[in-house]
Amino acid sequence: MKNWLMGIAAVGAMLLGTTVAEAGRDLDQIKQRGTLRCGVQGPSNPGFGVPNAQGVWEGFNAEICRSVAITIFNDPTKVEFVPVTTQSRFPALTNGEVDILSNNTTWTLTRDTGVNRFNFPAIVFYDGQAVMVPRRLNVTTAKQLNGATVCVQPGTTTELNLADFFRQNNITFRPVVIEALDELRRAYDQGRCDVFTNDFAALAAQRTLLTNPRDHVILPERISKEPLGPTIRQGDEELTNIVAWTVFALIDAEEFGITKANVDQFAATNTDPRVRRLLGVEPGMGAAIGAANENWARTIIKAYGNYGEIFDRWLGPSTPLGLERGQNNIWTKGGLLYAPPAR
Amino acid sequence: MTDRPFESRPQPAVPFWNDPAKRGIVLQFGLATFLLFVIWTAWTNMLDNMSARGLVFGWDYLSRPANFAIGESLIPFSAQDTYGRALAVGIINTIRIAVVGIFVTTILGIALGVMRLSSNPLLARLVSGYIEVVRNTPLLLQLFLWYAIINSLPGPRQAVHFGPGMYLSNRGMKVPWVEWSPALWPMIWALVAGIIGTIIASHMLARRREATGGAPPLLPIAAGLILGLPFLASAAQGFPATLSIPVLQGFNFSGGIELSPEFAALLAGLVLYTAAFVAEIVRGGIQSVFKGQWEAARSLGLSSGQLMRLVILPQALRVIIPPLTSQYLNLTKNSSLAVAIGYPDLVHISNTTMNQTGRAVEAILVFASIYLTISLLTSAFMNWYNARVAIMER
Amino acid sequence: MNAPISTPTTARALSFVRGETLPQMPPPDDVRLSLSRRVARTYFGTPANAAITIGCILVLVWLLPPLLNWALLKATWTGNATTCREAGGACWSFIREKFLFSVFGLYPFELRWRPGLVLALFAGMVAISVQQRFWSGKLIYAWIAALAVMWGLMGGQVLGIPVPGLDPVPTRLWGGWLVTIFLAVFGAALAYPIGIVLALGRRSQRPFVRLVCVCWIEFIRGVPLISLLFIATFIVPLFMPTGVELDRLIRAQIAFIMFAAAYMAEVFRGGLQAIPKGQYEGADSIGLNYSQKMRLIVLPQALKITIPAQVNTFIGMFKDTTLVLIIGIFDFFTPSLKG
Structure with missing residues (x-):
C-alpha cells in the first residue's frame, strides 16, 4: 500500500517538475543529486553571504559551504545556494530543501535536540x-x-x-x-x-x-553566548564527519601555518607527519572521513586558504566589517579555535 | 397487445447510469470517497512525518512562558507570560486595527466617492488620480512607504510639540489621557446609559415623526445624553480623574496615551488603500440611483447635502453594501501584512511563536481559524444588515 | 364687439402675429462664454466651488514641489549608494544598477538569455492578446503553447522531461520579475478552469458537491493570502509521503492558484446568476445535456459578462505576488529593498 502511494506521489511530483529523493542517508542523497544545497541568509548578509552582480554567492559562510563541497565532490562549484530567512531556515532544513545551513545559526540545546533535531558538527564562529x-x-x-x-x-x-x-x-x-x-x-x-x-x-x-x-x-x-556553525539534520554520521573535519582542516592548517600560497610547497617538502597526513601526502585521512579525494584539505586550502585567510578576506580589519579575530583566533594565539588532530 | 391502448406500458428498466438521481448519488459517493482518501493520506503522512522529525501535535505550548516581549498591547503583557496570553494580545491587536480601520475607511471612502462625482473637474480629477494610483500599487509597498515616512519624523528629543502635552515624533503621537482609576467606573456606566438612552430616543423620535410629521432634532438630545450624563457622574464624585501628561523621560516619553508608528503606518496604509476601493463602490452606488430621483429631490428644493443624505445615499446603500462587506473583510485580512512592518498582530505573534516553539501546524491552524471566524461573523452581520436595508417590494 | 375682426386673407390685420423677421439674437450666455468666463464659472461658480478649487490647488502646491524635488532635483542619476545618501533624493542610479538583478534575481548569469526570451515572449503575447482582432479560440491554444515554452525555457524541463540543449535550472534560482510574472500568469491560467468548476459546483443540484465547493471557497476567501502561503511553506511538506519533496516555488504557486480560483469562482458565480433562467430552460428544452448546456449556452454568456471583474481579480493577483516576499522567495521587489 505504502509503495503504491509512493508511486502515485512520485508520478505526481514528477508532473510538477520536482525531484523524488530516495529514502536514505543525507550524504547518499547529496552524492546522487550531485550538488550540495546550502542555506544562506537571504537576501544578503554582508561578509558572510552576499550574491554578487552575477548572482554568485560570496562570503565567509559561502566559502564554508564550498569547502564542504570540495570534500564531498572535489569540486567547489557543486553547491546550490538557497536563500533562507530566520523564519524559513528550520523548515527548509527539516523539509530537505537544504542539506546544510551556513547562515550563522546558533547552537543551542533545544535546536540540537527536542522538536528541531538538528546537528551542529563544528563551530565556525564564536559570537555573542x-x-x-x-x-x-x-x-x-x-x-x-x-x-x-x-x-x-x-x-x-x-x-x-x-x-x-x-x-x-x-x-x-x-x-x-x-x-x-x-x-x-x-x-x-x-x-x-x-x-x-x-x-x-x-x-x-x-x-x-x-x-x-x-x-x-x-x-x-x-x-x-552565540556559537555559530553549519547546521545539518540529525541522523547522518558521515555527513557530520565531513562537515566537522572540513572545518577542522581549515583550523589545523592555520595552526601549522599552511596558507593558500605555500600549501603546495608544504605538501612537497614538509616532513611533519601531522601536516603530511592532513594534506593527503600520507593517505588514509580522506578515506576515513569519506572525502572524494585524499587531497581534499589541500584543494580547499589552495582554493580559499586556511581559516585565518578566509576570515581576513571577508570579515577582517581590511574589510568593511573590520572584525578583530578575538575569540575566533586559534588557541595558540589566545582564541577558542581548537581542532582535534587529523590522525 | 390487448385492447387497452392507453394503459401505460411497463417502463423499460433504466440502467442506473442513465438515471440522474442514482448517477448523482454515485457521483457524490465517488467524490466523498476521493476526498476522504486524500485527507486520510495527508493526515497519516503528516503524522508519519511529524514523528519522523520528532514533532508532536498538541496545545501544551500555550501554557508555557513566551520569553519574548511585545511592543504594544491593550492588556498587560510581560516576557514571563504564556504563549496563550501572547496570542490573546495578537488577537486583540488585530481586532483593534480592523475596527478602527473599518470606521475610518467608511468615512474616508464615502467622502472620496462623493468627491469623485463633484462637478468641480479639478477635485474630481484629483480624486480619481489618487484612486487609480492607490488601487494599482501593491499594498505591501504602500505600507513600507508609510512606515518610512512616519519614521522620518524627528526623534523624541526634537519632537513636534503641537498642543499642550501633545507630541509627535518617530516614537509615535503622544497625547494626554485620563489616568485609570476605579473611580472612573461610574462615568463609564453613565456613558453606556447615555448611548442606550440615545438609541431609545432616536426610535421614539422616529415614531413621533412618522405619526405627526414633526419632531425635535435628535442631535441636542444625543449630545446631552452622551456627554452630559458622564459629566454629571463625574461632577457628583468631585471630578476624581487625573490627567496623565506625556513627559520626556530618558529615552522616550512616558505617560499619556500613544499612537505607535507601527499602528499609525498600518492604519494609514490600510485606510488609504481600502478607501480607494470603497470610493469606487460608493461612486457606482450613487450613479446607480435613477436620474429621476435626483431631479425630483432638486425640484422639491432640497439642498445638495439633504439630497445626498435623504434621497440618494439611502437608495445607493442597497447597491453599496454587498461589495462594501467584502472590502471590510479585505481590510481585516490585509491587516495580516502588519508582520512586515512590525505591528504585533495575530500573524506576527503566531509567526514568532512558531519560530520559537517549532509548532508550525498548531500556530497556523489557530490564526487561520481566527481569521475565518472573524470573516464569517462579519459576513453574517453584513448579510443581516443588507436584508434590513434591502428594498421592500410588494 | 368693435374689436377688429381678423380675416384669413389679411394676415397683416393680426395684431399678435409679427409680420417682419427679427434680427438674429446672440446665443445664450453659457454656450458662448469666453474661455476665461467658462473657467471662472466651472471653478469659481459658487463660493463652495471656489473653496473646493482653492483647497485642491493648495493640496497640489503642498505635495508637488517636495515630490518633484525628491524625484528630480535632488535625485542621484549616477554614482553609488554613498553619493545617494549625501544627495538625499531618489536613488535612480541604484535602481539602474540593480535593474538586471531585479529582473533576473539569482538566475545563472550566463543563462540569462533564457529568461530574457521568456519576458519577450510574455510581452509579445500580452501585446497580441489586448488587440481585439486576435480574440479567438486559437488565442487560448497560443497561450497554452506559450506557457509551455516559457516553462521549458526557464526550467530546462517540462513535466520532468528535459528539453534537449537546455541545462535544467532549479526554481530556487529563479528570481526577480520572473517569479512575479510566473506566479501571476500560471496562477491566472490554472485558476481560470478551476474557478469555473468551483462556480458550477457551488450551483450544483447535488448537495454534497455544493457543500464541498462552498467550504472550499469560503475557507479560502475567509483567511488572508499570507496564511495560505504559510500553509504552503510549512504544512504542505508534511502532507507529502516520505522522500517526496515539492519545490518551494511550486508550493507557493499552488497556494496562489487555490486563492485565485476561489475568487474567480465567485466572479463566475455572479455571471452564472445573471444569465436569465430562460436560457437554462431553453437549453434543457432542446435536449442538451448538462455539459452541452453549460459549454454551449450558459458559460459563453456568463464568462463574457464577467470580463471586467475577471480583469480586476487578475490585477489583484499580480499585486498580491509581492507577498511571497514574506515567505522568502526572491521576487521583483526584494533587491529594491536592499541598501
Whole structure:
C-alpha cells in the first residue's frame, strides 16, 4: 500500500517538475543529486553571504559551504545556494530543501535536540549578542538602557536573550520586531529605535550599511553566548564527519601555518607527519572521513586558504566589517579555535 | 397487445447510469470517497512525518512562558507570560486595527466617492488620480512607504510639540489621557446609559415623526445624553480623574496615551488603500440611483447635502453594501501584512511563536481559524444588515 | 364687439402675429462664454466651488514641489549608494544598477538569455492578446503553447522531461520579475478552469458537491493570502509521503492558484446568476445535456459578462505576488529593498 502511494506521489511530483529523493542517508542523497544545497541568509548578509552582480554567492559562510563541497565532490562549484530567512531556515532544513545551513545559526540545546533535531558538527564562529546605539546618546553600558526602544529580529535567540537581559537587570524596554533585516535596519537608521541588537558580527555587518556608520557604536558587552556553525539534520554520521573535519582542516592548517600560497610547497617538502597526513601526502585521512579525494584539505586550502585567510578576506580589519579575530583566533594565539588532530 | 391502448406500458428498466438521481448519488459517493482518501493520506503522512522529525501535535505550548516581549498591547503583557496570553494580545491587536480601520475607511471612502462625482473637474480629477494610483500599487509597498515616512519624523528629543502635552515624533503621537482609576467606573456606566438612552430616543423620535410629521432634532438630545450624563457622574464624585501628561523621560516619553508608528503606518496604509476601493463602490452606488430621483429631490428644493443624505445615499446603500462587506473583510485580512512592518498582530505573534516553539501546524491552524471566524461573523452581520436595508417590494 | 375682426386673407390685420423677421439674437450666455468666463464659472461658480478649487490647488502646491524635488532635483542619476545618501533624493542610479538583478534575481548569469526570451515572449503575447482582432479560440491554444515554452525555457524541463540543449535550472534560482510574472500568469491560467468548476459546483443540484465547493471557497476567501502561503511553506511538506519533496516555488504557486480560483469562482458565480433562467430552460428544452448546456449556452454568456471583474481579480493577483516576499522567495521587489 505504502509503495503504491509512493508511486502515485512520485508520478505526481514528477508532473510538477520536482525531484523524488530516495529514502536514505543525507550524504547518499547529496552524492546522487550531485550538488550540495546550502542555506544562506537571504537576501544578503554582508561578509558572510552576499550574491554578487552575477548572482554568485560570496562570503565567509559561502566559502564554508564550498569547502564542504570540495570534500564531498572535489569540486567547489557543486553547491546550490538557497536563500533562507530566520523564519524559513528550520523548515527548509527539516523539509530537505537544504542539506546544510551556513547562515550563522546558533547552537543551542533545544535546536540540537527536542522538536528541531538538528546537528551542529563544528563551530565556525564564536559570537555573542551585542547592542548598537547612536554615539550621540552617550551610552556606555547596556545597563543604562532602561526604557529604551530596541530593534530586534523575531524568531531568533536574540529576541529571547534580550528579554532575559532586561529582566535580569530589572530594567524595561520596548521592542520593535521586524523580520526583514533590511527593513529593521532602516527603522533603526531612521531613529525609530534607540538600540539595535543582534549577534556582534551580524551587527557589525549591518553597521556598514547604515547612513553614517561612524555615528553608531557597538557596546562592549556581550549579553549572550552565540556559537555559530553549519547546521545539518540529525541522523547522518558521515555527513557530520565531513562537515566537522572540513572545518577542522581549515583550523589545523592555520595552526601549522599552511596558507593558500605555500600549501603546495608544504605538501612537497614538509616532513611533519601531522601536516603530511592532513594534506593527503600520507593517505588514509580522506578515506576515513569519506572525502572524494585524499587531497581534499589541500584543494580547499589552495582554493580559499586556511581559516585565518578566509576570515581576513571577508570579515577582517581590511574589510568593511573590520572584525578583530578575538575569540575566533586559534588557541595558540589566545582564541577558542581548537581542532582535534587529523590522525 | 390487448385492447387497452392507453394503459401505460411497463417502463423499460433504466440502467442506473442513465438515471440522474442514482448517477448523482454515485457521483457524490465517488467524490466523498476521493476526498476522504486524500485527507486520510495527508493526515497519516503528516503524522508519519511529524514523528519522523520528532514533532508532536498538541496545545501544551500555550501554557508555557513566551520569553519574548511585545511592543504594544491593550492588556498587560510581560516576557514571563504564556504563549496563550501572547496570542490573546495578537488577537486583540488585530481586532483593534480592523475596527478602527473599518470606521475610518467608511468615512474616508464615502467622502472620496462623493468627491469623485463633484462637478468641480479639478477635485474630481484629483480624486480619481489618487484612486487609480492607490488601487494599482501593491499594498505591501504602500505600507513600507508609510512606515518610512512616519519614521522620518524627528526623534523624541526634537519632537513636534503641537498642543499642550501633545507630541509627535518617530516614537509615535503622544497625547494626554485620563489616568485609570476605579473611580472612573461610574462615568463609564453613565456613558453606556447615555448611548442606550440615545438609541431609545432616536426610535421614539422616529415614531413621533412618522405619526405627526414633526419632531425635535435628535442631535441636542444625543449630545446631552452622551456627554452630559458622564459629566454629571463625574461632577457628583468631585471630578476624581487625573490627567496623565506625556513627559520626556530618558529615552522616550512616558505617560499619556500613544499612537505607535507601527499602528499609525498600518492604519494609514490600510485606510488609504481600502478607501480607494470603497470610493469606487460608493461612486457606482450613487450613479446607480435613477436620474429621476435626483431631479425630483432638486425640484422639491432640497439642498445638495439633504439630497445626498435623504434621497440618494439611502437608495445607493442597497447597491453599496454587498461589495462594501467584502472590502471590510479585505481590510481585516490585509491587516495580516502588519508582520512586515512590525505591528504585533495575530500573524506576527503566531509567526514568532512558531519560530520559537517549532509548532508550525498548531500556530497556523489557530490564526487561520481566527481569521475565518472573524470573516464569517462579519459576513453574517453584513448579510443581516443588507436584508434590513434591502428594498421592500410588494 | 368693435374689436377688429381678423380675416384669413389679411394676415397683416393680426395684431399678435409679427409680420417682419427679427434680427438674429446672440446665443445664450453659457454656450458662448469666453474661455476665461467658462473657467471662472466651472471653478469659481459658487463660493463652495471656489473653496473646493482653492483647497485642491493648495493640496497640489503642498505635495508637488517636495515630490518633484525628491524625484528630480535632488535625485542621484549616477554614482553609488554613498553619493545617494549625501544627495538625499531618489536613488535612480541604484535602481539602474540593480535593474538586471531585479529582473533576473539569482538566475545563472550566463543563462540569462533564457529568461530574457521568456519576458519577450510574455510581452509579445500580452501585446497580441489586448488587440481585439486576435480574440479567438486559437488565442487560448497560443497561450497554452506559450506557457509551455516559457516553462521549458526557464526550467530546462517540462513535466520532468528535459528539453534537449537546455541545462535544467532549479526554481530556487529563479528570481526577480520572473517569479512575479510566473506566479501571476500560471496562477491566472490554472485558476481560470478551476474557478469555473468551483462556480458550477457551488450551483450544483447535488448537495454534497455544493457543500464541498462552498467550504472550499469560503475557507479560502475567509483567511488572508499570507496564511495560505504559510500553509504552503510549512504544512504542505508534511502532507507529502516520505522522500517526496515539492519545490518551494511550486508550493507557493499552488497556494496562489487555490486563492485565485476561489475568487474567480465567485466572479463566475455572479455571471452564472445573471444569465436569465430562460436560457437554462431553453437549453434543457432542446435536449442538451448538462455539459452541452453549460459549454454551449450558459458559460459563453456568463464568462463574457464577467470580463471586467475577471480583469480586476487578475490585477489583484499580480499585486498580491509581492507577498511571497514574506515567505522568502526572491521576487521583483526584494533587491529594491536592499541598501
